[in-house]
Amino acid sequence: MHPHLLHNGAIRDTREKLLSPGQVGFLNGWGVFSTLRVFDGVLFAYERHYARMKRDAELLRVPFEIPAAELKKHLLTLVEANQAFNSTLRVAVVRNRGGLFEGPELSRDADVVAFTADLTNWGPGVKLTYVAHARYGAGLFAGVKTTSWTQNLAINDEVHARGFDEGILLNEDGQVSECTSANIFAIVNDRVWTPPLGTSGCLPGVTRAILLEEIAIPGLKIEERELSPSDLEDADQVFITSTTRDLLPVLSIDGEALSQERTWLPRLQQAFAAYQTCYVAGQARRGEMVSA
Numbered sequence: 001m002h003p004h005l006l007h008n009g010a011i012r013d014t015r016e017k018l019l020s021p022g023q024v025g026f027l028n029g030w031g032v033f034s035t036l037r038v039f040d041g042v043l044f045a046y047e048r049h050y051a052r053m054k055r056d057a058e059l060l061r062v063p064f065e066i067p068a069a070e071l072k073k074h075l076l077t078l079v080e081a082n083q084a085f086n087s088t089l090r091v092a093v094v095r096n097r098g099g100l101f102e103g104p105e106l107s108r109d110a111d112v113v114a115f116t117a118d119l120t121n122w123g124p125g126v127k128l129t130y131v132a133h134a135r136y137g138a139g140l141f142a143g144v145k146t147t148s149w150t151q152n153l154a155i156n157d158e159v160h161a162r163g164f165d166e167g168i169l170l171n172e173d174g175q176v177s178e179c180t181s182a183n184i185f186a187i188v189n190d191r192v193w194t195p196p197l198g199t200s201g202c203l204p205g206v207t208r209a210i211l212l213e214e215i216a217i218p219g220l221k222i223e224e225r226e227l228s229p230s231d232l233e234d235a236d237q238v239f240i241t242s243t244t245r246d247l248l249p250v251l252s253i254d255g256e257a258l259s260q261e262r263t264w265l266p267r268l269q270q271a272f273a274a275y276q277t278c279y280v281a282g283q284a285r286r287g288e289m290v291s292a
Contacts, residue, residue: 002082006091006114009074011081014115022103023096025062025110029148031094032056032064034206036075037243038116041085041289042280044243046072048206053093056144062095063109072288075114080290084116088244092147120244125251126165128179128240130229131155134169135177135201142201152180166240168232168253171201176227178202182242184250185211186227186235187264193231196224207241207272215271220264229253236261239268247272 005014012018025031034049043049050068057064075091078084091114096106134155136142159167159180166179176195178184183205185194194212195202211222232238236259238250247269250258283289 002084002087002116002118004078004081006074006078006112008108008112011077020103020106022101022106023094023111024099024102025094025096025147027101028099029146029150030060030062030098031092031110031147032060032062032145033090033092033147034145035243036089036091038079038084038087038089039276039280040284041076041079041291042283043072043075043079043089043288044276044279045206045210046075048209049091052145052204052206053091056146057093059141059144060095060146062093064093065110066093066112071112074112076288076290078114078116082116083292085290085292086119087116088119089114089116094147122245122248125249126240127163127252127255128166128168128250129159129162129164129254130170131159131167132170132174133172134167135171137171137173137175137177137199137201139201143197143203145203156180168229169201170229174228175200176229176232178205179240182240182245182248183208184227184232184238184240186232187237187239187261188231188235190220190264192220192222192264192268193225193227194222195227200226205241206243207246210275211241211247211268211272214275215268217264217267217271220267233258235259236263237265239265 004011007018032053034053036049037044094111155167169177171177177200239247
């Protein structure tokens with residue numbers, strides 16, 4: 001984590017004590033968050049991140065009153081304070097009031113907090129393992145990105161202890177949902193499939209959405225489809241997506257090497273990189289960035 005954070009519009013030192021035990025959102029994980037990629041001083045795909053947080057906040061009854069333009073201004077101020085022009089940024093909106101153990105003298109209904117950190121080198125690919133009954137696709141809050149992240153962290157810690165990079169989370173029907181912090185795709189012939197929203201239990205990742213809605217490669221169709229473990233194992237290639245990883249190939253599942261038929265993935269990676277470059281250039285032309 002970098003030395004400065006954003007706390008309700010103010011840039012503060014990360015060593016400062018800014019929380020109260022009575023802030024129910026921090027005690028209970030009652031909030032929403034998103035992780036953004038800062039790309040040459042630009043908040044990549046900011047509009048999509050903001051819209052998802054706004055939607056999730058309404059469902060979880062988290063006060064989210066800050067307008068998109070104002071929050072963006074604050075986040076860019078944080079990027080400049082940390083000189084974090086190519087970095088990872090996490091922003092959270094956390095509810096302060098409610099429940100039996102609300103603290104006294106809380107002046108705000110919610111806090112807006114953000115940090116930046118260095119980019120991670122994820123290497124050439126990932127080794128995955130299955131985790132059964134880790135998502136409930138029919139749940140009321142399925143697909144919501146909440147700060148109540150304990151289950152994901154516990155799963156991630158456990159699979160790392162066994163020598164894997166990530167867990168493939170299966171839902172109540174044994175179908176593939178997602179990973180703990182990434183969406184998953186399978187390439188079969190000229191089709192690219194990813195588990196559907198609404199039934200699999202997966203999060204609507206921003207990189208996932210860009211692939212489905214913005215990336216077009218002649219001869220290749222990208223779409224939602226229910227996936228079983230055997231679909232992954234029989235695919236020409238499997239890859240995961242996230243804001244911090246972009247598109248990263250899956251090398252193996254439970255120690256079994258997967259096919260690495262690289263007809264389409266390099267083209268998808270190139271198309272996504274071109275989309276990033278175009279987006280960043282457009283933001284720079286409009287002055288929606290900070291620079292060294």
